[in-house]
Amino acid sequence: DVKVTQSSRYLVKRTGEKVFLECVQDMDHENMFWYRQDPGLGLRLIYFSYDVKMKEKGDIPEGYSVSREKKERFSLILESASTNQTSMYLCASSPGTGDQPQHFGDGTRLSIL
């Protein structure tokens, strides 16, 4: 089975801090995704990566950046955390050109105080 592991289930940070969320997949998938999940809004795509060092902006990239130095690892970075970035963050991966279903991690609930 595909396993997507997010490094933290819960994280509490302060406004202005630089925050790193880490995601690792073990199935050699080309594509990795970061979503933000908020009540009533479903999942919104922040960024995705289709290869090492390759990325594309999703629907809500403002305030975020990403890094993919190794195929199995995809990091989401909040450059200067703000309270409106308090949310659940979900990582996913998929093979090939992205036609196949995505496999999700269990999420990181991030609180910015």
Add this chain to the structure above:
Amino acid sequence: AQSVTQPDIHITVSEGASLELRCNYSYGATPYLFWYVQSPGQGLQLLLKYFSGDTLVQGIKGFEAEFKRSQSSFNLRKPSVHWSDAAEYFCAVGRIMDTGRRALTFGSGTRLQVQP
């Protein structure tokens, strides 16, 4: 732009009753459609997918969905709901990004509550 509408925010059914969750999409070409389920505190799990072919798709846990192009719908059904089906359900449509790669657009979700 692609979009997905799940008109029911919250649905309550009795255990053993049938279930239908609605999903409408907006997409120019033949869509890739998915249903995912999220149990509390968990990530999303794929229930079923439609790419082409037979418009009635079978999934895991006894779920099925029917693609109706004329109605732009992909409704999820289950003939008899179990208490363990209580969760949030998300419909999603595949979309093509600037790089030609595919990503997903998700609906806002439907929370299912099951009464004993």
